[in-house]
Each structure stands twice: as C-alpha cells, then as structure tokens.
Amino acid sequence: MPARPAAKASPDPAGLLGCSCMWLRKATRRLSQIYDQHLEPLGLTITQYGLLARLSAADGIGVGAFAEQLVMDPTTLTRNLRPLQRQRLVVFARDPRDRRSRMLHLTARGRERLAEARPVWAKAQHQIEESVGRADVAALHASLGRLLERLAA
Amino acid sequence: MPARPAAKASPDPAGLLGCSCMWLRKATRRLSQIYDQHLEPLGLTITQYGLLARLSAADGIGVGAFAEQLVMDPTTLTRNLRPLQRQRLVVFARDPRDRRSRMLHLTARGRERLAEARPVWAKAQHQIEESVGRADVAALHASLGRLLERLAA
DNA sequence: TGCCAATACCTGCATATACAGGTATATAGC
C-alpha cells in the first residue's frame, strides 16, 4: 500500500502522485526547514553548512570542479558562496598557474564556524532519524545515490 | 554496499554522506533540470506544471489551503503563481463569503496548456523510470511519502 | 609569432524558497 500524505478523495487525476520531482521538492522543502531552524542561531543555512563542510575536505578546489561535485550549476555555486564570503568564512584566491581559475579556501574563521555548527547539524540529523527511522533514512540515501549515478549528466 | 557517487578517497570527514538534506537537494537539482528541459518548449517549469496539475484537481481553493497541501510557505506559493497569472493560465477571484480569501482557478487557457504539457511531463517521467528503474522510483516515492508523514509540521 | 578555439569564471535575468512584518477582513466578547 503506497503512502499518501495529503490527498483526500481524488484518484490523482493529474498523475502527480507519480511525479518524482514533486516528491523530491516537497521533501526538500520540509527537510530544509528543519535543518535551517537548527542552524539559524549560527547564521548559516543548511546549504551554507554543506558548502563549508565539503570545502573543508577539498581546500583549494576551483569553482567549476566544486560545482560538478555538487551537481550544481557553477553560477549557482558562485552566488551561494557570496554570503559565506561576506562573513569571511571562505576566500577566493587566484591560481598563479592559471589566472582564470579561483581557488576556494576556508578561513580560520570558517573552520571555527564549521566546528561550532557540526554538532548542531548532527542534532538535526539525529532528530530526523528518530522521526523517520534510521533504516528508512539509510535506504533513502542509497536510493538517491543510485538515482544520481544513473542520471549522471 | 552503499552507493557513493562522486567521493574519491576521503572517508567523509564532514559527515555529509549522512546528510539527508544534501542528498535531497542534489537529487532535486538533477531531476528539476531533466523535467525543465522537457517542458521548456511549453514555457513551463516543473514547478509550474505541478501547480497547474494540482489546481486542476482543486479548483477554487484558497492560497493558504493550497500551500498547506504543497508543504510550501504561502508567500512562496503566491509568488510561484505569478508567472502563471501573467500567462493568464490561472486567475485569483475574491471569495464573496470571505473577502480576505482568494479563490484560485484555472482558466480555459490554463486547461489547454496543461493538456499540452501532460504528455511531455509523462515523457520525462518515463525517461527517468527507464534510467533509474521503475521499482526503484516507486520505492523512492513511498520512502519520501513516509518521510513527509512522519515529519508533518 | 599570431590568431582562434576552448576554458574558467562572471553578470543579467528569471524563477523558487521562506521569514518578518504589514493590511484588510472576519469573528468573539463585552
């Protein structure tokens, strides 16, 4: 029996119960709300936390390569980095070997902020796993991982 | 063996392989891109298609109730409806019994556009099911449905 | 050397998303 959250009587005349994108968008809205509420006192969104965390493992990477890792348009990434840049959590540095490229670096301040934020993020993640079930969450991640592999651009 | 798309060597120092929101956002970006490419000739995004389709099953609904159905902030919905309003695919009508409320209606033009778009949407959905596997897609939908039920606001 | 195509990034525009705080209307108490 498939799960059906809101729909009352309608037999899905629009076929939207079968639209993968609607399900994903809806779930993304709800989850973002939860993470963002937890992170708000730190002045970070979940997107920004994610960028800091990824960058801490890829220091010096260029915008293009970073965007590809994130399955994100490079122009989107450029703009998503701006609030972090304004808070002096990340910096852009010209690559002397290729002056077109900009190497991204976490600042000391950025590493500090990330260290503060990590347990807050973990609390949000834990809350979600409590509500949804650890196994279901793991299955969801695996499912999304397969989807991204099979739809790789 | 859990699926791991991009990460090369790093043992996930940031814990992000376990962040549900990152997985969802990433997958949403990729899927939106696919649907939007299909729908582009019709002048619709996947979000807009979804609003038309849902509205066709809930004609006359108010902004607040519609937003709740969509797990979306009412102010977001108001603005998402604007491009459709400009294209005269939907209209707002004052409810005579409660002049605060605005009843949303598809126009004839809106119903036409939806009829044109439906097979295009179906083609995108079909492509995704071909690539990802019908069973995996169904499991994903069920998984997201459960998540939304258990995290209902 | 000098030009051209490819590359790495950016700006302009449009949509998608939500919070804070505003206006207009309705309803409950009195």
Next chain:
DNA sequence: GCTATATACCTGTATATGCAGGTATTGGCA
C-alpha cells in the same frame, strides 16, 4: 455596536537555482 484578536493574504528582503551571454586567460596550430 465596539473592540480585541485571529485569519488570509501581501510586500520587503535574503538566499537558492539555472540559462544566456559576456570577459579574461590559456593552449593549439598555422
């Protein structure tokens, strides 16, 4: 009827997202 509160929606501001098209730099090739 009057007022206080609640409700339904909107605007201002900020971030998130991606496409079209631009600039600067690099590298290949004549």
